[in-house]
């Protein structure tokens with residue numbers, strides 16, 4: 001075979017590039033019968049129309065023009081946005097066998113979390129099923145409700161910290177949720193916000209979310225796989241991603257080693273990781289998979305719960321009349337000689353309504369967590385090709401005027417006597433699979449930690465309104481606008497806001513101090 005001349009070689013390269021660009025150009029066009037959406041631009045599709053932050057707000061607005069199911073092209077990627085609960089129910093809940101995968105990206109699934117180690121990012125398949133089964137056995141109601149004494153004790157500490165240092169409320173709430181999850185997963189708590197474990201987890205988590213978020217790599221590596229081969233000096237994001245991988249792996253394996261050593265020394269009590277280690281052989285999992293599954297619970301359960309509690313505080317100062325109603329209810333149940341505890345949860349319907357309303361009003365993952373379709377599908381006359389990324393826009397679903405009266409307002413009463421909080425009561429004999437909240441996702445990937453989260457939310461919301469008067473600083477309007485008062489990112493939390501947190505009386509203050517003293521030795525068991 002003769003060697004090609006330089007001219008022939010150049011021609012070949014040009015032909016290859018043209019063929020590649022032509023293929024990519026075709027792929028960036030809308031597929032036939034795809035749900036409606038804005039016109040695409042060659043090669044980039046709708047990328048220019050998708051904001052880098054809080055895209056859920058734009059998708060909600062697009063509904064006026066394109067309807068409640070919108071089709072977008074992000075480069076060559078097909079993306080479908082669901083703006084109504086009906087579509088989420090029909091696709092995620094009723095066709096769960098094909099709508100339960102996740103999009104796979106080079107950075108998230110190959111560099112930061114390779115070998116199917118991260119349950120949130122994992123494709124739908126055998127490894128995911130195995131890990132979900134394990135989670136089902138450790139996060140079911142019976143196991144999780146045994147953690148109520150721990151949640152109550154940690155909440156007692158949080159209330160005391162709020163008495164002693166109300167200005168540090170943001171960190172006290174974040175410490176609470178991390179301490180509960182640390183103790184449940186590893187049997188070790190974080191007594192203070194600056195405890196090394198709490199700080200290490202928050203640091204790793206912040207780096208991780210920053211790197212996997214859309215746009216962490218300035219280059220479209222998923223669309224142009226050749227870019228993966230770029231040397232590191234031309235692609236510094238690669239080194240950043242690898243550093244996140246090292247940090248996360250080191251932290252999770254270190255926590256696994258510590259737990260194993262305590263088990264071998266006959267120390268420490270029950271915790272999720274202990275159960276996982278005892279079943280490690282039966283479940284056929286290596287150390288890294290076990291360590292990540294435990295670490296993933298930390299990631300998923302900490303910021304989410306804290307953000308919901310912080311939104312609740314914001315609602316309480318923005319809507320003082322709802323605070324008064326909540327205080328009236330807890331006072332009627334507990335009086336002023338003790339604060340609400342886990343036995344009271346079922347007797348506090350208004351606090352439950354406040355919890356459901358907070359989850360509706362300010363969902364933590366307002367843009368949802370993307371699902372991926374594993375087979376071609378047809379729905380309402382549209383064609384959805386295999387591999388389409390399907391996103392339930394929780395924000396739009398929870399702020400749908402047709403479903404909720406004055407959806408922008410915090411109105412817990414909507415959930416009293418109407419489990420779904422809707423304008424018209426839901427007939428569950430017709431409307432199967434209706435969910436009170438889409439804030440925990442839907443279908444087979446729906447959050448497995450809901451019970452644990454709700455127990456923390458109920459206990460803390462009840463204790464907060466029982467113990468404190470909560471009010472705004474000054475007399476201006478409280479900013480609760482999700483566009484400006486909340487951080488950006490795929491999980492949102494309110495930015496730190498000014499708030500006055502004052503014990504309702506000296507008696508309330510004394511009860512808080514006494515209740516903390518009574519749980520101190522219980523908490524110390526998690527510090528051994």
Ligand code: HEM
Nearest residue numbers: 119120300301304305369439440441442445446447449453
């Ligand atoms: C208020 C608190 C919480 C909120 C709002 C929340 C929300 C969510 C959402 C939206 C998803 C994705 C669902 C989907 O893809 O459709 C999810 C998944 C997940 N959550 Fe939660 N979550 C919370 C607390 C927790 C807790 C306490 C834990 C564990 C201890 C937990 C563990 C997980 C796990 C492991 C997944 C991944 C499931 C999978 O991909 O199969 N979450 N959560």
